[in-house]
Amino acid sequence: MKCSHKRENCGIVIRFNGELGHHEAAQCVEYLEKTMTLYATEPIFLDLSGLTFMDSSGIAVVLGAQRNVLGAGQTFTVVGTPPTAMRIFQASGIVRRIQFIPELPHLPEPEDEEEEPCTAKSTR
Numbered sequence: 001m002k003c004s005h006k007r008e009n010c011g012i013v014i015r016f017n018g019e020l021g022h023h024e025a026a027q028c029v030e031y032l033e034k035t036m037t038l039y040a041t042e043p044i045f046l047d048l049s050g051l052t053f054m055d056s057s058g059i060a061v062v063l064g065a066q067r068n069v070l071g072a073g074q075t076f077t078v079v080g081t082p083p084t085a086m087r088i089f090q091a092s093g094i095v096r097r098i099q100f101i102p103e104l105p106h107l108p109e110p111e112d113e114e115e116e117p118c119t120a121k122s123t124r
Contacts, residue, residue, distance in 0.1 A: 002050075003031040010105055011043030012036075013079070017050030025057040032065045036072070044069045045104060049080030058085065059092050066098050079104055 001018040014035055020028060036044060046065060048054075062078060069076040077099045081089065089095050 001028065003028060005035045007039070007042075008045075008104065011045055011075070012039045013045045013047050013104065015047040015050060017052075019053040020048075020051055020058040020061065021053060021055045022057045025061050028061050029064055032061070033068065036065070036068055036074070040072055041074070043075040043077070045077050045079050047079045047104070048082065048085060049103075051082050051085055054082075054085040054088060056088070056092075059088065059094060062089075062098065063094065077101055 001016060001020060001024040003014070003016055005012055005014045007013075012035065014032060016028060018024070032046075044065070046062065051058075066076045078089075079101055080103055081100055086095075086100070089098075089100070
């Protein structure tokens with residue numbers, strides 16, 4: 001799992017690339033909390049377009065992120081969810097609680113992206 005974030009005109013975009021399962025969930029939560037604390041007043045967009053696998057642990061990660069963001073008075077949107085992950089979110093009913101959009105609004109090129117690799121090792 002590779003986690004990264006960047007500031008865009010719409011807010012902070014946090015990207016997950018790779019597998020989001022039980023073994024990666026704790027590192028993803030840690031990265032989300034750190035980034036959301038750093039940008040406590042900005043809207044948060046969680047970009048899942050780079051996910052190659054997600055299980056029910058991903059639901060917990062997304063719900064926890066939404067709870068933290070809304071608790072801080074920010075907005076939270078999930079972007080670019082792959083079809084297989086979207087089916088998991090739909091089956092769980094989460095799509096009634098969280099805003100999902102297919103892609104970010106078209107914006108000027110971002111200036112830079114900060115990357116911090118998650119240390120989780122995939123077991124798949």
